[in-house]
Amino acid sequence: MNSEYFSNDYQKTPFMLFFRVAVYAVLIIAAIYFLIPLVIMIFTSVKTMNDIRTGNLISFPRQFSLEAWKSAWDTACIGVTCNGIKGYFWNSVKITVPAVSISTIIGAANGYVFSKWKFYGSEVFFSILLLGCFIPFQIILLPMAKMLGMAGLAQTLPGLVLVHIVYGLAFTTLFFRNFYVTIPQELVKAARIDGAGFFRIFFKIMLPVSIPIFVVSIIWQTTQIWNDFLFGVVFSSGDTQPITVALNNLVNTSTGVKKYNVDMAAAIIAALPTMAVYIVAGKYFLRGLTAGSVKG
């Protein structure tokens, strides 16, 4: 950065001061604009129903209560069962964890081959695989349903996991391939002369430097899979549904009083894991996306 640009002398001119203030004003307004929905959700989720009925949407909760959270987790009715969203939350975990890990590991191996062990036609293979990034979800629904049926995996968690792995591979392969092409080919040559083979080079040389791209791949896949609604609603039913589908059903359950506080609490619960992932690993995400060079 050019320090002169930020020097005090420069800022003291009236125009620059005005400019500075204007920039901050815009940023603050934008931040408020994006934060308000979240704030309203959190406020509403800790209000009592009475509070909601009598107050207005953006007012502070007059009475702080975690009842709605308990209810959303444990007792809220989704369809005809009234066990809250906890089962579906764990469904999503059971889908996301294996799908993310398997698609990331296979993507790493794919990327390694496509960048460091090119074979005749590997570029064509890679291009075909890349097409997967551009295929809309909707197109593969019917053929996928048919295949899951034939494999006996229809409406099961493993089936949904499989769908996410297959669909995610295009992205994870792209991530890892683009990361590994920045690692000098000479490293592989050196390792080959040192007597290391395909797997030894992968595990000892490539994987230890791959942490940034692993983080990118894991964040990307986790948000994609956790937030997925379409595959969940199509390829699962009843108690194998992921949390996104359950949330939809909870909010749309038409019997009884509409409990806004429970809806909001459930929605926040559904969004928490992806938010947590971003907060914990967000800086690696940015760093990994921009990671060009591994200097050796």
Added chain:
Amino acid sequence: MASLDIENVKKQFGNVEVLRSISINIAHGEFLVLVGPSGCGKSTLLNLIAGLETISSGIIKIGEQNVTHIAPKDRDIAMVFQSYALYPSMNVRKNISFGLETRKIPKPEIEKQVAKVASMLQIEDLLDRRPAQLSGGQRQRVAMGRALARDPAIFLFDEPLSNLDAKLRVEMRTEIKLLHQKVGTTIVYVTHDQIEAMTLADRIAIMKDGVIEQFGTPKNIYESPASIFVAGFIGSPSMNFIPCEITEHDGNLKILLVAQGDEKCLVPVKGLSSSPEKLKGQKVILGIRPEQISAFNLSEKKNNNVFKLKCQVRLTEPTGPDTLVFTQINNQKTTCRIHPDKAALPGESMEMGFDISKAVLFDPKTQKRIY
């Protein structure tokens, strides 16, 4: 014993012939430098020797063993790369021992070897650092250490000094030469730098467009270049190539040099085997190195090989020990290496002495040397 025999080696990428029938033999302990402009195939040849690329046809032997089709790890070679190719996640110690570990050498043996190499290259205090924490010169040492630790039959160097700054490059060059004297292992070294080639090599192979233009000792190549390309590539500043025509004078074949201002000088041509009649009128290129053109001094008058010509100085470049003086001869820019005290100023003229005892003649059509 590890000699290296390369016989009729060819390499094609698709329809592109990168190497056409390369044959080189060097004896055990020799230092071979492959030199040439980029794209001449020298790195490809090195990769073929290493086994990192498959050979299209021909045979490569290391010692008595035919290695043409065996894997790099079984060839008993070690390689130093241009980018050093140190494993970024491992510390120096691990980098050096990696090749030994994959070969399942017992731990105490490895430790002994690492210690030996580290002391040889004076990198003992770097052993626990990572490559990212090292300077360019230190990385270079570690890369050599990794190669040395294996104690291979042949070392391969792929432009190992080109990432270093000028001063360090000269230092490391000396160290590589010392190292070769100490360990005595056969070395194949690729570079595009003719000075590295001259200073390091026992034998130089100059390559161009996938063929070897000339193979010989540095002295041999410097003094008897086989073609204009070789003559121009080796030596800095480059050899002068002056276009001339052979004429007959008093029954002898001579060539005429004309300086600016119409000063003339006839230089005899010796050693041409063909009949004088045939050569008369033939266009040739006189190759004469800058150091063979110096300020004329009277004591050389009796020397039959030195000819005087008064030349106009166009430009001078003082380098310290010598001053390079540029002039026009036969309308060709010519560089002369003059003692700084004797160099005239630009615009002035001075008497140059042309020592033709080591001058050479080239055929302008074939670009090959005719004498």
